[in-house]
Amino acid sequence: MIDELEKAMYIALKDLQEYYMKPGSISWGILFPFVFALAFMFRHGGLTTWLVPGMISLALFFGATSMSGMSIVFERRIGSFERLLLFPASYIGIALGKSLSSFFLGLVSAVPIFLLAYFILHVIPAHAILLVLAIILASFASSSFGVLLSFIIKEPEQVMVILNLVRFPMMFLSDVIIPVSLMPHYLLSIVLIQPLTYMTEAIRYASIGSCDIVSPLAAYVVSFLIGLAFLLLAAYAIKRSRT
């Protein structure tokens, strides 16, 4: 068990060393969420306290998924991914390793938003410790989602296109930037099956002390379960990828 965690960490560090500077990770993972947040801030209405949690969760989500897109699709394409299957490690361990590197990039992506929120807007989190937990859960859910999603993408050139085809609708339909109260009622059920909704709600509760549409407990529990489920599915996808 410790052994598997250790190997997962080696994989993650290796990935970070290789991919953090790749254009895909930087532009879509780090720059995009930041520029997006800046745009909101300068626009009329500004980066309101309500929006900050959404922006954090968006940054985690884009950062984490961009990284796994890079590290998995690219490696599968050039045949390096298979090296991982030669090592005496479990498929879950490998999935966890891949997910961890994305997890870290997710955290890095959220840093600029933090700086914006807490130094410029002086937003003080309602529950600081819960906020740490929420961010960890959200980044983990995003990263294992990214790992799983990356397994269906074959060509490196398509990574960002396909990721964005999935990410943008998720972003608009999840209480991240548009409050659910402003949405037509029939969209509510879609919002409620979105992983991003629960991640954002968890961060929102820790930041401003209340959730919009789900209970705080549900937000945390579901975020964790989503991360776990995607991780297990990703491990299965890795096992299946052996032909």
Next chain:
Amino acid sequence: MDEYAIRVEGLKKTYPSGTIAVKGISFCVKKGEIFGFLGPNGAGKTTTVRMLVGLAEITSGKVEICKYDVSKNRKHVQRLIGVVPDISNLYSELTCYQNLLFSAKMYGVKGSIARKNAEEILSFFGLERYRDMKFKALSKGLKRRLTIAAALVHNPRVLFLDEPTSGLDIISRRLLWDELIELNKRGITIFLTTHNIYEAFNISHRVAVINKGKIVVVGTPQELGRKFSVKEVIEIGFYPYNPEPRDLLRSIKGALDVRRSNGYLELIIDNEVDALEGVVSYAKHKGLGISLLRLKEADAEEVFLKIIGERIDR
């Protein structure tokens, strides 16, 4: 102690596409052996290796490595083996040393031993001066060598190599053969695939020939050589003129046939030392100079197909 490093029984592989790549093969590799797995393109070599090392699902049959069943004890088997895939697929942004260290750690080799192993293997392959160069900056030949090095960082008992010398020039290839022989002397059992008959015969203790998913024949190079009489070619140019082929053939011991080719002569031989000696004394005797003298390996695929063909004819 079991004398076998690898035991394969009735191994079959059907790909999801329906292709039957391996059609029920059985063989054993003894501990301490260099075992050549020789076959033309598409014979099923890569598919077989991938099943042996746990990279591909086994359709049916049984594989035991050092007594462990690969399907049941994948992780245990993988600790005991090193694998060199048919492509050089290390991580391009990592340096040579970082790549080796990563492999060592993933094999469970700890801290200072991992670092020591990585340094040692670099020096074994003469790659010290590329230590801090990124993998992507290496030449194709060096990439291949480092990929082989990465399979050895955990001191495996059995080393699998899928076409280790593909893309290497003749010098690097011979160097690698020497290194593989040296590793074998240190006790590592070696399983290598190749489509090059000379490679298989030169360094293997035993060779299995595979074609269309079936093993055609297994034996020592001597046994197979006798059976299929594999020959080499010397290309020679004399000056001021080339002699009559028939005259040359008669005068040179070890020459089996002579033919003209692009202004030179091609001598088909079965013993290069005798033949080269013969060529030199022939030239001296006739007062001729030698403008070109080259030992050629006959086209491996061609020779190989001839073997298969000969067998079918019989």
